[in-house]
């Protein structure tokens with residue numbers, strides 16, 4: 797039986813995943829997140845996801861060369877089996893549209 801994302805409780809990524817601390821990489825074309833608390837590149841599990849937002853069109857299409865047919869935000873619940881960190885991260889196309897990351901998060 798399907799349950800609601802995070803049992804319907806409010807959620808937001810903690811400081812452990814903000815400001816460039818959450819990183820990851822691909823193996824084939826799958827992307828994996830690394831625990832931001834553990835040493836090295838310990839891969840975390842994705843326990844759940846939610847479509848937080850989805851609509852046709854994208855407000856940046858008229859400002860950029862490329863066209864995104866939809867606007868979306870996906871939320872993921874992360875968990876590290878090694879240190880028990882549970883956290884959240886979102887991926888979407890309504891935030892930054894390009895540019896150098898060092899101009900967003902210096903250092």
Ligand SMILES: [Zn+2]
Pocket residue numbers: 831832833834838876877878879880881
């Ligand atoms: Zn960990």
